[in-house]
Amino acid sequence: MTTLAGPTAATLPPFVSYQNQQLMVEGVPLAALAHEHGTPLFVYSRAAMLSALAAYQRGLAGREHLICYAMKANSSLAILQALVRAGCGLDIVSGGELERALAVGIDPSRVIFSGVGKTRAEMRQALQVGIGCFNVESRAELDVLDEVARDMGLRAPVSVRVNPNVDAQTHPYISTGLKGNKFGIAHEDVLSTYTHAAACKGLRVVGIDCHIGSQITQTGPYVDAMDRVLDLVERIEAAGVHIEHIDFGGGLGIDYQGDTPPEADVLWQALLQRMDARGFGDRKICIEPGRSLVGNAGVCLTEVLYLKPGEQKNFLIVDAAMNDLPRPAMYQAFHRIVPVVPRNNATASTWDVVGPVCESGDWIGRDRELAVHPGDVLAVLSAGAYCMSMASNYNTRGRAAEVLVDGTQAHLIRARESLADQTRLERLL
Ligand SMILES: *Cc1c(COP(=O)(O)O)cnc(C)c1O
Numbered sequence: 001m002t003t004l005a006g007p008t009a010a011t012l013p014p015f016v017s018y019q020n021q022q023l024m025v026e027g028v029p030l031a032a033l034a035h036e037h038g039t040p041l042f043v044y045s046r047a048a049m050l051s052a053l054a055a056y057q058r059g060l061a062g063r064e065h066l067i068c069y070a071m072k073a074n075s076s077l078a079i080l081q082a083l084v085r086a087g088c089g090l091d092i093v094s095g096g097e098l099e100r101a102l103a104v105g106i107d108p109s110r111v112i113f114s115g116v117g118k119t120r121a122e123m124r125q126a127l128q129v130g131i132g133c134f135n136v137e138s139r140a141e142l143d144v145l146d147e148v149a150r151d152m153g154l155r156a157p158v159s160v161r162v163n164p165n166v167d168a169q170t171h172p173y174i175s176t177g178l179k180g181n182k183f184g185i186a187h188e189d190v191l192s193t194y195t196h197a198a199a200c201k202g203l204r205v206v207g208i209d210c211h212i213g214s215q216i217t218q219t220g221p222y223v224d225a226m227d228r229v230l231d232l233v234e235r236i237e238a239a240g241v242h243i244e245h246i247d248f249g250g251g252l253g254i255d256y257q258g259d260t261p262p263e264a265d266v267l268w269q270a271l272l273q274r275m276d277a278r279g280f281g282d283r284k285i286c287i288e289p290g291r292s293l294v295g296n297a298g299v300c301l302t303e304v305l306y307l308k309p310g311e312q313k314n315f316l317i318v319d320a321a322m323n324d325l326p327r328p329a330m331y332q333a334f335h336r337i338v339p340v341v342p343r344n345n346a347t348a349s350t351w352d353v354v355g356p357v358c359e360s361g362d363w364i365g366r367d368r369e370l371a372v373h374p375g376d377v378l379a380v381l382s383a384g385a386y387c388m389s390m391a392s393n394y395n396t397r398g399r400a401a402e403v404l405v406d407g408t409q410a411h412l413i414r415a416r417e418s419l420a421d422q423t424r425l426e427r428l429l
Contacts, residue, residue: 127149
């Protein structure tokens, strides 16, 4: 038993704070939202997203650029809408995400279509609406896209995703720029892929792209990748194929557990210097940030159901689970967990915070010092990215509701999923 030290301002993301013993997102107390909407509940700060976006916009100011939010991080319509209104393009990986993009009224020329496994139907759908660019990941995909576009009497704008073979120094499951993984075209095959693409009647080469991983907290791997990509651009253009834009993907990390990634504008200062030094100062830049725009803008509220102290471990059973917050189970990811209304002067114990799902992998945090009673509400921090968008109905649990906070106002942007929602497509024998 230790005395509760209490979370300090330094451990809370921007726009999340304690005021009068109440955890707030912007000007809204979270206890009130949990009371009104129930738990588990995702709460997002609009200001946090826009301020994360503004750092990129500052970093790229004065350059021709397009910031495409990678919506797989969190594809809720109101979030897309907020970012698109603030000047974002979108990066999509499926026909479903294209429908979401269109639903928020984006100009399709500001949408980039990424992903290793686009179907012909998805290609047609994207060509029909006039997508900005297909980021193609294999020679086979290039040939299918060429065929689909020619059938439609169109030329598909393409970029080839290159694998720069740099180590992003992140978790193996979210590292994508090394030779051993399924993404991108190997360095040595890039030139022939471009000369081939340039000769295809259904394709129009517009760019080159890479994406080396996710939750990257250092500048070094980006600069290395930039150098590799610029080497390739030089060789491709020497072969007579012009590259209009260079797309550096996403991947910038956030502070989950004392991580210290560079600020987006500081990172881009370094990268633009490199581009200038190599004579690419006037090249259009595209980027595809996901996590760094929304990750620290969201929290997940969960109620403590039961305390289950044990001989080896104490378990704190909460009403959010791996179906709501899959990152710990998938990547052993860390999320800070803090009380919404701290119990001052209470003694804390060490708990494993776990959900009700019937899997040992269903944990949200391990060995956390918390002073709690059943009925207390906890906030799982940094839950804006890759949580709700990865949520499932495992154990027939309805997906959580979502609220977007804007100053002192809270908007319900997604209702809690009901059992009827879940069984709507099912039929009895
Ligand atoms: C996932 C992904 C992104 C976004 O990654 P973050 O780490 O969330 O910034 C960008 N581009 C591609 C191709 C991706 O697969």
